[in-house]
Structure formats: structure tokens, C-alpha cells
Amino acid sequence: MPNKIKVHEKALGHLSRGLYRSPASALRELVSNAWDGNATVVRINTNYPSFFQISVEDNGDGFTRETFSNLMEGGIGNSPKRPASAPLLNDRPLIGRIGIGLLGIAQVCGTFTITSKPKKGEGFRARVNLYDLLKNSLDENDKNVVVGEVVEIGEYEFDDEYDLTKRPTGTLILTDTVHPTFTRAFQESLKFEKYEEPPRDWKKALQILSKIHSLQEVGDYWRLLWELAASCPIPYVARNALPDALIREDQERLEGYKFRVYVDGIQLFKPVYLRGNQSGYTWRKISQQSKVYGKELAFHGYIVVQEGAQLHPDELRGILIRVKNVGIGYYDPSMLDYRFNEGPRAKWLTGEIFVADGLEDALNIDRDSFNRFHPEYRTIQTYIHKILQGEIFPDVWKQIDVRSEAKAKKRNSERQHNLKTVIKEAVSTPVKLRYKPEADKGEGPQQAETKETRDRFEIALPKTDTLDTKKSNRQLANAILAIFEVALREKTDENRRKKFTALLLKFLEKW
């Protein structure tokens, strides 16, 4: 008979302290809890500009003292998903279960207070104190922490004297002493050269971010705002935030959920606003439904390429997958491990994939990344790569050709104009430039010729593509030939030499 494989609760103990890679990821879990709790407003306060405390407050259903006790006493990692029979407000899809995310805040502080006033049932205020140096204690099998197969990671105590009648319905999580490293990093970021105070109007904040290369330049506070804006299930700044009404339906859906997130009084919206690029945009709408190993997988979204211009900040580049509207990790600049090198064009691309059904099993426990070999993830990856390789990038290349052609045409015309101007100044009469008809083979290389009439100076140039030199040199060669002919009109060699040099240098000033 095979032996059973078991997991010790110490594993969960470790997870309780090292699950999220950034404060935004930990806070995102609390925002998700608020969403599932039918909240319409979540307010995160970072104590900006001091950062000595953080709070997350929502106006949702709250949870009861009993639920909290159950969670704290073994329910973390074991909480049932909300029943499908209890639909969420405004047809929101259910994100997850209240669980370890509740302790995510432990990554920035060791003690916090949670106050919840449910719509039904008994509310509570409790102070949670997570043990210091837990990882050491776990490794050393400290008997105060590892009790048999159970791991005790901290303590909680109800504050029965607190008068809950004063509080509105919902949940408030408030840290006590935030870790000094966090406080310091955030305070320091306000002193960065490129730091600007985030305006309360998020659209204006996006304008600031569109002028920087990376969020690193503006520091951790902006990064927190941006990451929360990217990951929370909130609307875009406007229906036209992306070209050609790409997100119109998504915006209607997201607005319909009536879910707002504020950080320090700033109402967040998704951090993407692509308008006004000179060379325009190339885009594809995505919509796909399939079955993977018998499970439904449904996703839709968009991919947009900002033609000829890098996206700013860098963090907007790549593809972000959203499961039940919540961003998983960051925008992936590898485009889900796209295997072709598209050079700088990859830096023009951004996209979002909204996964409505499936992919949850592919989520890693941090809910910040995927198992990249999960069949559902692979299905999405293959689909996206097919679109990138077969449709998006070929279009982008075509656009590059179109733009290059237009650019070359414009440049050539400017250079012709420059040549005419330089010669006109030398001969003091209007100048006409024309190309000679193609010569017969065997006649040797064509030369430029000049003809002076009473009212104009005419130069006949060889056709550029007949000159036997590199394509990129032909226009310059032609110009030099023209200048040479003009210089030849001088009477002495010395004057010809002087004239040629002067005209050439003058012409090259604007080359």
C-alpha cells in the first residue's frame, strides 16, 4: 500500500510571512476581499507623506466575529469559497476566498487591528500580533510556535470595549508600527529628483508617468499607486482611454460593478491612456472561448502597439493577464515568453487579457504569477503568440515601411528644397531642378548640366537611381554634381574651388 504524502503546517507558517513581492500585491488581496464582500468603496491610506501606518477600509458586508475566529484558528488556507448561491453585487464575478491574503499586511507590519461590522451577525474589533522572527522559530522547531503539527504564528485578542455602533458597515484593517524599512523606502522616494506629488486627478497623474522611463525614477510611492491601479478591478480613466473604442464594453462592465478604490484620496483608474500618438496605433481585439481538459477557458482583451514610440513608463509594456478582472503580477514584457525578437517594436506594445473562466488553477499561491506549464496558461499563450506573430507584428512592420517611405519622401523633398535655396543664393535668379531622361546603355555615367536663361537658372540632374553608388548616397551625389556645375561657372580655378567649397558646406548645413 502506498504511503501518504503530507504537508506540515510549518509550510503555511512560512507562507504567512513571505507571500507577496510588493506591498501593492499584499494590498491588492485586501482589495479583492473587499470586492468579494460587496464593497463599493475601498480606501487605502498610507499616511502619506510619513508612511508610519497603512489602513485599508471598505464599506462591504464585513464579516462576523465567528468567521474571524474560525479564520484565525486554523481557517487560513482552509476557508471555503463563497457559495455560488450568494451572487455578488452588480453581477461581479467572485475573486476568491478570504484567507491568507488577510495576513498579507504582515509583510509590512507585525501588528494590526481589524474592525469589522457585518450587515448581519456580530461584529468585532481585534488586535492581531504576529510573532517576531517566525521563520527562525519555525526552522528551530521553537516549542512556543510549533505545537505538534500546528503552527502558531501569532495571537489575536478581541477588544470588547470598542463600541461598534459608531462604525459604518464594513471592514477596517489598520497597521500598528509599519516596518521601518518600508517607511524609509517610501519617504526616500519622495526625495527622488523626478518625484512629483501625485495629483488627485489620476488622468493628470498618468500624464506625469507618460513622461518618465520607469517607475523606478519616481520611486516606491508612485509604484504602489501604479501597481494598485494596474491590478485592481477598477475602470479606465475614460471610455476612449484606448484607440477605436477597444475597451468600450470592458469599461461599461467595469463601471457597472460600481467599485472604487482610493489611495490617499486619489481615486485610481487603470494606468493606461493611449491617445495622440503621431504615427497612430495598431491593435487587435481578442475574444476566445475553448475547453482545456474539460474545463471552460474564456478570455478576451486587446493588444495595442503605439507605432514608432516607446510606451511610458516601461512597466506598461507587455501583456497583463487578469483573472476575474484582477491583474496577476505585472505587465509581462516578455509577452508570455514570445520567442521572436521584435527589437524595439516590443517596447511599443501593451495589452490586457481578461480571463472570465478558467486559469485559476494555473495561479501560483502568491496570486502574482502563473505556472507557465499549466495547460490553460499554455492555451492562452499559444493564442496570443499566434496573433502577435501572424497579425500584429506583420502589421507593425508594414506600418514601419509606410512610415519610412513617407519619411524618406519628406526628407528628399526637404533636401531638394535646400539645394535649390543654396543655388538660388549663388546665382541670384530662380532655380529649376529637373531630372534628365535616362541615357542609353554604353553612354557612360550621366553628368549634371546647367542652363541659364533670362529669368531662371536650370539644372538638369541625372536620375538618382542611375547613379552607380549606394542608394543612400545617391541624393547627396546628385547634389554635389549640381553644386560642381554651379562652381564651374566661375572664371578661375581658385574661384571655382572657393565657390564649390562654400556651396557644399552651405548645403551640408541642412543635410
Add this chain to the structure above:
Amino acid sequence: MAEGLFKYEDCPLKHHIRKEAWLPLCKNRKRLLRQGRTKAARDRRLHYFTFCAVGAIDVLMLDVEKVIRPSNDRFDTVCFFDVNEEYVNETQKSIPGAIGFPGDFVEIVCADDPEEGNLIDDLAALTSATDAQDTLATRKQQACLAKRRQFILQFPFDVINFDLEGFLFQPNTPPPGRLMRAFRKVFEWQRRPLRIGTSQFTLDGFSLMLTTQIGPPNLPQDYRDELRRYLEENLDNDAELRPLLLNRTGVDNPTTLSANYFEDFFRLSTPKALANVLMAEDWYVDPDTGISLYEIERAWEGGKYRMLHLLMDIKRQNPDRDHRFAGPPPVNLLDAYRTVVRAIFERRETAVTDALIDRPAIDSHLNLIRARRAKYLGEN
């Protein structure tokens, strides 16, 4: 804001004082700023400190009245302290961008810091500790020091509002008490130069508001003795004061006053205690405006108590302590002090009662302030 978190926020009597006493004082301070010597000094915004701040109704009122000017809807020239994280959280929702410190004001202000005189790296306290382990106790210690240093760096303020709900003098510590010791530190830090960008300003004066409950009735004898000494000194130095005292309280002896008429004793001696602390830190009360007193009576289950509100303009001593010889206070300063003291004996406090206030005006003013709060909360 959670309903009732600050139960006197809507109190019309209290709001009358805000509107009719605090507001004119702050407006006057702003007017004085506009008379600054340089353009930068004239153009700068008013810096305001408030403790306790919960609800920040005073700040919102000054915003409505355009005395405080937020930048991009952020109250970056407002600093406040509150007793706990929850209150700070509530306040910052109402006045985003204000610099809020949670914790025990007195403990933080009076904490020992060997680096206080040389604050170069304000973030040093938040650097990873090399010897101590990463425990809650270590982190709390680091945070306390960091808060203190950052609080010091916010100084000076044009207006300071110590809006206490409790007693100024707490019997469990020796005189002058924890709060008075903290105030002294605050007045010391008020001498710091104000730095805004690359500009630096020296404060010639500021406005001070102090609210305290009158009491406690069982104030220990050592406190009473200390306060009585101020009164006796005043009486000894100015023969005209004793008749004024008699006229005002019915007695002319501070000992009797302390024993039998404690509230009058408190009203007369507390402003002087404060004036003396200010003088010790190189400031003095402007004799032209003196100290204004307002009072509210409140009921509680055990009876009634009174809240005393003190308002004053403060000036920097001239020449300041760095530019004069050590020795007894200059004559002009003593004259100013005498004038202020005499005014305290002469002028009675204004008792703010329902009969005095214009209730519709108060309600409508409060509504304006609530609307402003709703704007910052994103509820509009």
C-alpha cells in the same frame, strides 16, 4: 468619518469659538504673513499644526475660509498629531496630504535623542538596526525616533492649535507636567528656520490656541503652589493688580483663591504659566492683543465641567537670545508681560452659551465645512 468619532465636532458652542475666535486669529496671522519683508515671505502659505486633530474640522474651516491653501488639494502645510493610528487615519481622509503623526504626543516630543541638535539625515532612525533584532520592540523604538525627528523638521508653524479634550495638568507627574514640558520643546523648535524649497525664513511670531478642561479639581498641592507663585509674583510686581483680583474674584489672596475658588484660580494662573514657558523659550505674548479666553460648559453623567480656550499672538523677543547678553529679561519684555498680566486680571473670559451664538449661522458654516470634507473624501 465614522460617526461620533469626535463627539464635539458638531457642538455649536465649540464651533462658535472656532468661527468667532480661532478663525479671526488665523486670518490675522495670514494678514501678518502678507506683510513679510520679501516677496517670498509674503507669498508663502500658512503653516499650521493641530493636536489633537481628529476630524480636522479646524483645518477644513481654514480651507473653506481660504486661510490655508492646499496645493493640488493636498494639505502639505498642515501637520497634526493624534493619539492613535485610527484617528490619524480618519483625519487624513478628510485632509489628504497633511502630515500626520500617530502616537503619544508627549512621549514622542520629550523622547531623548542625542542627534536632536544635528538633524542631518532625518531617515537615519529608519535604517536597519545592526545590533538589535528585528522585533516589534525595536521597530517601535525606531519609529518613535523617526517620528520625532520628522516632526521637528516640520517646524516652525505660523499657527499652533493645542486642542486638548482633557486636562493640561495631569496629577500623576510632577509640575509643570508632561504637557507643559512638551509645549516648551515645541516653543523651542518654533525658533527653527522655516525652509521652503531653497528659501529660508525666520519666524517673528506665531499664533497659539490652547484648549483645556478646567481642572482637575483635585489638582495636587505642588501644582497649586507652582501656579499660585505666578499669581503672587504678579501681585508683588504690580500694586494695581490686587484690587483688580478682588474685584474679579471676591478675594485678594492667591492662597484663598486656590483653596476656595479653584476655577477662577485656574483661569488666572494657567495663561501666566503658558506665558512664562513662552518667555523661557525666547517668545512673548503680544501685549497689544493679549490673551483671549473663551469658555464652554459641558455636561456629563457626573455633573458639569468647563472647557477653557486661550488664544494669543506670540512674538519673538527682540533682540533674540542669540543676539543679546545673558542676564535678566529686557525691560521692554517685562513691560509687555505686565501688560498681558494686567489684561488677564481685567478681562473676563467670554462664556459661550446657547444665548450668545447665532445658531443658523453656525449650522450653515458647519454645512460648508462638511461639504468640503465630502469633496476630499470623493463623495461629491
